[in-house]
Amino acid sequence: xxxxxxxxxxxxxxxxxxxxxxxxxxxxxxxxxxxxxxxxxxxxxxxxxxxxxxxxxxxxxxxxxxxxxxxxxxxxxxxxxxxxxxxxxxxxxxxxxxxxxxxxxxxxxxxxxxxxxxxxxxxxxxxxxxxxxxxxxxxxxxxxxxxxxxxxxxxxxxxxxxxxxxxxxxxxxxxxxxxxxxxxxxxxxxxxxxxxxxxxxxxxxxxxxxxxxxxxxxxxxxxxxxxxxxxxxxxxxxxxxxxxxxxxxxxxxxxxxxxxxxxxxxxxxxxxxxxxxxxxxxxxxxxxxxxxxxxxxxxxxxxxxxxxxxxxxxxxxxxxxxxxxxxxxxxxxxxxxxxxxxxxxxxxxxxxx
Numbered sequence: 323x324x325x326x327x328x329x330x331x332x333x334x335x336x337x338x339x340x341x342x343x344x345x346x347x348x349x350x351x352x353x354x355x356x357x358x359x360x361x362x363x364x365x366x367x368x369x370x371x372x373x374x375x376x377x378x379x380x381x382x383x384x385x386x387x388x389x390x391x392x393x394x395x396x397x398x399x400x401x402x403x404x405x406x407x408x409x410x411x412x413x414x415x416x417x418x419x420x421x422x423x424x425x426x427x428x429x430x431x432x433x434x435x436x437x438x439x440x441x442x443x444x445x446x447x448x449x450x451x452x453x454x455x456x457x458x459x460x461x462x463x464x465x466x467x468x469x470x471x472x473x474x475x476x477x478x479x480x481x482x483x484x485x486x487x488x489x490x491x492x493x494x495x496x497x498x499x500x501x502x503x504x505x506x507x508x509x510x511x512x513x514x515x516x517x518x519x520x521x522x523x524x525x526x527x528x529x530x531x532x533x534x535x536x537x538x539x540x541x542x543x544x545x546x547x548x549x550x551x552x553x554x555x556x557x558x559x560x561x562x563x564x565x566x567x568x569x570x571x572x573x574x575x576x577x578x579x580x581x582x583x584x585x586x587x588x589x590x591x592x593x594x595x596x597x598x599x600x601x602x603x604x605x606x607x608x609x610x611x612x613x614x615x616x617x618x619x620x621x622x623x624x625x626x627x628x629x630x631x632x633x634x635x636x637x638x639x640x641x642x643x644x645x646x647x648x649x650x651x652x653x654x655x656x657x658x659x660x661x662x663x664x665x666x667x668x669x670x671x672x673x674x675x
Contacts, residue, residue: 360442394444416445543565549666567614584656
């Protein structure tokens with residue numbers, strides 16, 4: 323509870339009310355969480371704040387003494403551990419979509435107490451714009467692929483620092499070692515006896531070793547999953563791409579069509595229309611999953627390079643002549659996602675021709 327503006331630990335006693343309550347809104351933040359609990363009549367029973375720590379969350383939930391109500395929280399970037407903590411207690415948890423939620427609350431006073439009560443209010447009238455919550459298995463795959471992405475980003479950063487250090491010193495590799503970060507290139511770098519470059523190479527080796535270990539785990543998991551095995555029949559789609567798509571999309575069956583899946587990836591065209599005026603179809607929507615879109619785009623690049631006689635490559639080349647390379651890549655990425663959707667729904671391997 324609050325006292326003098328500071329958070330103090332609430333005593334471990336049950337809340338003093340009779341009957342059952344059925345809704346709870348959690349306004350979660352990295353440091354604190356505001357909880358609003360309402361009874362079956364919509365009356366606010368309590369609206370208090372506690373630390374966003376597992377121990378504090380469990381202590382609050384234990385005081386409720388019941389798991390008959392629903393709980394709603396916003397899908398922030400750090401919701402997962404709070405969601406899993408509440409879910410583990412047996413509560414029915416609803417995850418609210420941040421952008422759609424914001425559209426419903428424009429003009430409302432923005433405080434933690436108000437936000438928690440608003441969430442509970444929307445849940446009480448079944449008006450929460452729900453966000454998809456993947457299964458625990460999918461969340462674990464997502465953690466694994468995103469961990470790999472962070473390691474890859476760190477590897478790229480280290481390589482860029484090495485290139486920058488060479489440029490600062492005006493040092494260029496000989497012709498036989500110009501393939502960046504090949505064995506010959508690294509051997510040449512070591513021979514320079516530059517302490518800063520050597521330190522960066524040492525860190526890079528550790529990071530690359532971690533990436534190899536993660537890749538082994540990804541390969542093992544991909545071999546166990548039928549969806550991923552199907553996706554890997556597409557030239558250009560390997561273990562990492564297949565698992566990333568599986569992890570970011572989750573259950574493909576939750577989408578009514580390939581267009582709905584494309585919208586989730588940010589590959590649906592934006593439409594602007596007002597009154598009786600004719601609607602204008604613009605570029606692709608930016609409200610998609612950037613990780614999914616990146617992997618799909620990479621898969622297209624590899625596919626059209628190495629599978630030159632497939633229908634997908636022919637589609638890309640035709641669109642390239644009509645629209646240019648950049649737009650052709652976008653529409654081919656959407657086409658690839660449509661192919662993937664049908665492959666998984668129909669349980670069919672890829673057919674190039």
